[in-house]
Amino acid sequence: MACIAATGLSIGSVTATTLVKNVTGYTLNEGGKLVKFSNLVFDEGKIVALNVDENNYSIDATINGEGKVMLPGLIDAHGHLLGLGANLLEVNLRESSSAQDAAKMVADYAFANAQQDWITGRGWNQELWSDRAFPAAADLDKVVSDRPVFLTRVDGHAAWVNTKAMELAGITKDTQSPVGGEIIKDANGNPTGVFIDNASLLIEAHLPKASNAIYAQQLDAAGEHLLANGITSMHDAGVGREVYDFYLKEAVEGDLPVRIYAMISATDNELSTMLGNGPIRDEDDFLYIRSVKAYGDGALGSRGAALLAPYSDAPHQHGLLLTQPEDMTQLFTTVIGAGFQLNYHAIGDKANHVALNEFETTFDNIGGSELRHRIEHAQVIAPDDLARFAKLKVLPSMQPTHATSDKNMAEDRIGKERMKGAYAWKTLLDSGIALPLGSDFPVELANPFYGLHAAVTRQDRNNQPVKGWYAHEALTVEQAFKGFTLDAAYAGHMEDTLGTLTPGKWADFILVDQDIFTIDAKDIWKTKVQATYVAGKQVFAQ
Structure with a gap:
């Protein structure tokens, strides 16, 4: 088995002998039976003993649990780490009540994520809005015009984009709908900003490709969420x-x-x-x-x-x-x-x-x-x-x-x-x-x-x-x-x-x-x- 030697953990291991006290602790023993404890000692990042007499140890640091309940870190046996990160880095539009409400969510997200080249999101559903009408690029242009926006409908079968995104993709009134898709156009033949099924691929092709930089953003977002x-x-x-x-x-x-x-x-x-x-x-x-x-x-x-x-x-x-x-x-x-x-x-x-x-x-x-x-x-x-x-x-x-x-x-x-x-x-x-x-x-x-x-x-x-x-x-x-x-x-x-x-x-x-x-x-x-x-x-x- 290959073994990787890390150059140094970003989160680090605590090398000092540390006492964690004043906790209501639970763990399983090696036989799978529940064990209760009130304190423990760890050293170099690993557990030394439970329920100790602290006078028997040379304690370098103490963590006071202040009476809280202590459990082992939980393990999720089936997840998708970078998928979670990608989800967390998008605008969630499931709760939007109108196109304007969704656009405000996009604006808030764009302000908080100034480093992102594209603003992406998912979850809008015009059938839940009072007018039940498709949104338009103009709704988004009012709040984000300097960066492309790509928002997937809740079912994944349509995309709502701003004008910047259409410009990057070369979409004009002359662009024809592809087989298996439709570019929604207004009475003058101009694209409104909604692309149905295969038409959304015309925009999606211009989204940033997966890279280590994107993976790193997703990893950080997912890691922060899981640890919390x-x-x-x-x-x-x-x-x-x-x-x-x-x-x-x-x-x-x-x-x-x-x-x-x-x-x-x-x-x-x-x-x-x-x-x-x-x-x-x-x-x-x-x-x-x-x-x-x-x-x-x-x-x-x-x-x-x-x-x-x-x-x-x-x-x-x-x-x-x-x-x-x-x-x-x-x-x-x-x-x-x-x-x-x-x-x-x-x-x-x-x-x-x-x-x-x-x-x-x-x-x-x-x-x-x-x-x-x-x-x-x-x-x-x-x-x-x-x-x-x-x-x-x-x-x-x-x-x-x-x-x-x-x-x-x-x-x-x-x-x-x-x-x-x-x-x-x-x-x-x-x-x-x-x-x-x-x-x-x-x-x-x-x-x-x-x-x-x-x-x-x-x-x-x-x-x-x-x-x-x-x-x-x-x-x-x-x-x-x-x-x-x-x-x-x-x-x-x-x-x-x-x-x-x-x-x-x-x-x-x-x-x-x-x-x-x-x-x-x-x-x-x-x-x-x-x-x-x-x-x-x-x-x-x-």
Whole structure:
């Protein structure tokens, strides 16, 4: 395994022997049992001991927790780091009430982000505005005329731009609409600033290309957001060669703000080259690359999840397999044969079934079951397949807030009978397999306390449904906590240094404002992070 020696961590490790006192602390021990403590000592960024007599140590520095609750830094086992950063760097127009209101949001954002060459955003929906009319470039020109603006409609099927953007793209009254798209024009034949479907590509082609500078902006934004929410480590579900190289550079320079367990994208043209480089782990555990993300099917909401039987609300649809069965053997053999963990996206019961079959066949042929392979999402599983996860030692990597987001449509899509194997967290955990948890940010919000709340209550943040959605699959607080700490670390082959506040592990911890183990479960999502520490150094304070 290649090891990167960092030139110096930007967040730094605290080398002095430090006492953290006056806390209500919780962690799991190495056996996964909950342990309570009132203080701890760390040195050189790693935990030395819990519940100490401070007179027995030569203490160089003290952190007074002021009675707050202390937890290990939380780990999100499935997210998209730079995707989150890109989302955070855009204007969010979902709440806009009119074109003028949206333009004001754009103006505020442009003022706060003077360094950005293009202003981008998403979320406008004229159907929710009182006039239900398309906006126009003129609305944007009034507030931003010196920089191009590109705003995607909520569904991604239209773009609203300002005059500057049209000028850069060479759009005039003579520009013809492309096949599969429409340039909206006024009565005089002038483009209004709204481009439908393929027409938006005429503008989109001029957006800044991905570069290390853009990646760095996205990384900083995402890192700041995650640390403020108590996430100190995340599993990045699908990175191509350019991001792979960028992460390596950032790790060497000590500029990664959170710990990243990166999954190489199976569809990248340079997959074989990256596999040939072997697993890579930097000595400070800010970057670990030893897994591949593959894509089995689509999503349930769009009926792209591959099902064994037709959709209940669309009898002629079965969903889509993104990796065809005839291509799976080569993919599994290549990745597992190279000693990499394979993390397979599967939402529908067919995608899960064929993935489990392929894992079983591969293990029989070349071994590799010890690599802790995963099925990402594992949302709808045929009941007969539920026990196979533990049997094959394939981890179901799940996202609790997907259930509370999907609860209003999932049963319509698959019917009550198939719900027996859907979002089946407790059943899978009881079968004897670890259950790493995450959010799939930015698809869902990154806040891990939203995930903990959803896992325990099976309710949304409005306490609906009252008795929980298929509440028999709910987890205990301790089980959900384990999913966002020790099980997530295990799923990333990092339980040796992360996931618990036990001697020898990194001093990654957070201070929060309430005790998730004693409060009413319905209030878990309201938990606020007061401070975040990585390797013993404070990286966020409220």
